[in-house]
Amino acid sequence: MAKLFGNLNLVMIVGLVLSIVVMLAFAPYAPVDVNSVFRWLHVFFGILWIGLLYYLNFVQVPLMPSIPAEQKGAVTGHIAPKVLFYFRYAALLTVITGVVIAWANNYLVEALTFSGAGAIALIGVGMWMALIMAFNVWFIIWPAQKKILGIVEASAEEKAAAAPRALIASRTNTLLSIPMIYCMVSANLG
Incomplete structure (x- = not known):
């Protein structure tokens, strides 16, 4: 075992x-079928994505100031890059599997354009929140974290400027995740 x-x-x-x-x-x-398999994958990747988002916001970020300086390297050099790898790709795969589900069930365009009513409009709201969140992950949080963690070369000023951008985008994602989850579980589309 x-x-x-x-x-x-x-x-x-x-x-x-x-x-x-x-x-x-x-x-x-x-x-x-395609629908059930992609729903299963969508839930799996969504749990991974939002779980890591919550880990970062509820555990890692708040605790960093209390970690002794000589131990911060373990987090920034080893833990954070691995967390951010799974975080990025879970976001991407959650979005891709969600789009496949909407496409396979013929409501993708209606949901994204809000031209459908009721549950389709609700799922569209959730989809747009998820798209904004995925954008934040890939185009705001990750570029900022690469500077903060020293994955790419950056001056002290660039690192200092990147930190609040990453935090605001991450907290925006935390904020959006709450209504997004409601939209996703309440729409009940087949």
Whole structure:
């Protein structure tokens, strides 16, 4: 057991295999199709994305000032770059899988243009919030964090200017995540 749980890649593979077994076992009751697979992936990547967003905002960022200077390098040099890698790609894959779901169910254009009513308009609001959040991740937070973490060369002034930009974009995403989650779970579109 220690060998299994000590290896994250192996845990993920076993989790994937178990998911496929469950899908096949319950296929008569919950058909396995593009829609169901992409919904499952959308929820998985969304949990990863928002979970890391909340980790950054509720744990890492607030605790950084209290971490002794000699220990900050462990966070900025090792933990933060890995967190931001999964954060970026979870955002991207959440958006892609959401777009596939909307496209496969023929409401993508109606949702994005708010030309649909009721649940389609609600999901459109959630989609736009997610798109704004993904934009913030890739085009504001990540470029700023590359400077802050020393992944790209930046002067002390550039690093100092990048920090509030990253924080504002990250807190904007935290703010938007709350109504976005409501939109996504309340629309109930097939």
